[in-house]
Amino acid sequence: MQVTLKKGGYSAVIDEQGAELISLSDGKHEYIWSGSAWNRHAPVLFPFVCNTLSKKYTVNGKEYSLNNHGFARDSRFTAASVADDRAEMLLCDSADSLAVFPYHFELRVRYTLQDDHSLLTEFIVKNTDDKPLPFYVGGHPAFKVPFESEPDSSYEDHRIVYEKPETIVQHLKDGDNTVLDNADSVDVTHELFRNDVFMKEKPASSYVAIESKKTGRRITVKFDNSGVIAVWSAYKPDADFICLEPWAQTPVYDGGTEELTKMANTNILAPGKVFTFSYTIML
Numbered sequence: 001m002q003v004t005l006k007k008g009g010y011s012a013v014i015d016e017q018g019a020e021l022i023s024l025s026d027g028k029h030e031y032i033w034s035g036s037a038w039n040r041h042a043p044v045l046f047p048f049v050c051n052t053l054s055k056k057y058t059v060n061g062k063e064y065s066l067n068n069h070g071f072a073r074d075s076r077f078t079a080a081s082v083a084d085d086r087a088e089m090l091l092c093d094s095a096d097s098l099a100v101f102p103y104h105f106e107l108r109v110r111y112t113l114q115d116d117h118s119l120l121t122e123f124i125v126k127n128t129d130d131k132p133l134p135f136y137v138g139g140h141p142a143f144k145v146p147f148e149s150e151p152d153s154s155y156e157d158h159r160i161v162y163e164k165p166e167t168i169v170q171h172l173k174d175g176d177n178t179v180l181d182n183a184d185s186v187d188v189t190h191e192l193f194r195n196d197v198f199m200k201e202k203p204a205s206s207y208v209a210i211e212s213k214k215t216g217r218r219i220t221v222k223f224d225n226s227g228v229i230a231v232w233s234a235y236k237p238d239a240d241f242i243c244l245e246p247w248a249q250t251p252v253y254d255g256g257t258e259e260l261t262k263m264a265n266t267n268i269l270a271p272g273k274v275f276t277f278s279y280t281i282m283l
Contacts, residue, residue: 003089019044022034044139051066058258066101104127105133106126145233145242150212160208161184166184190239196235197231199229200228201250204225207222231244250264
């Protein structure tokens, strides 16, 4: 089932499968990407962001395996509440989830179309277990580039813009690659994503945007800058999209242990407690 939210001529469509945002429109143009270079739109990342190198991890010495970014994006949520401009999708632990992630939990993904036509996305994690819950959570929205509202533009007519100057370095096997050196923007090219994702932990910026160099039009993602902001696209010539990804913390592959409870950046939530992480898309 799909849920449609509407407010002031804007609309958003959320699919119960993965609680995924599959459409965000101003009534004339679509901004969420849908195409063949990548088969997602805006997946929910939980209980992992990224993965370990082996695709396996342990809990108290017992080995488990999770797909990249966890299982939420491939799970069917329930529409817990729906209003004209707001929907809350719910995923609880199940026999299937317990087989790969041995914890009881509730994950709520709440979408709200706001008065300024922005879309607020909230991830609300509750520990329903009797032991601490370790997890990672984040968003992965993909936006059409070039913008549908600018049909005469190309992919390369855009740039990534941060609120403040950032230094972003990719640490690769054959050396470091500097994406930004105390700068607030980088031009979009397919070569920009040759080395996969680039990310900034605890950035100075509280937003990042995709901006048209021709017109100045932007799609902006605001986020809690105590976490991570990542930028990614498929390294393919037909990949006419860019993902702006807010994550609550540095992802799973931290170069240390594969014991989940001991990973340096794991969010540990006490029994009965609730954790909330959010981001806002502004058109």
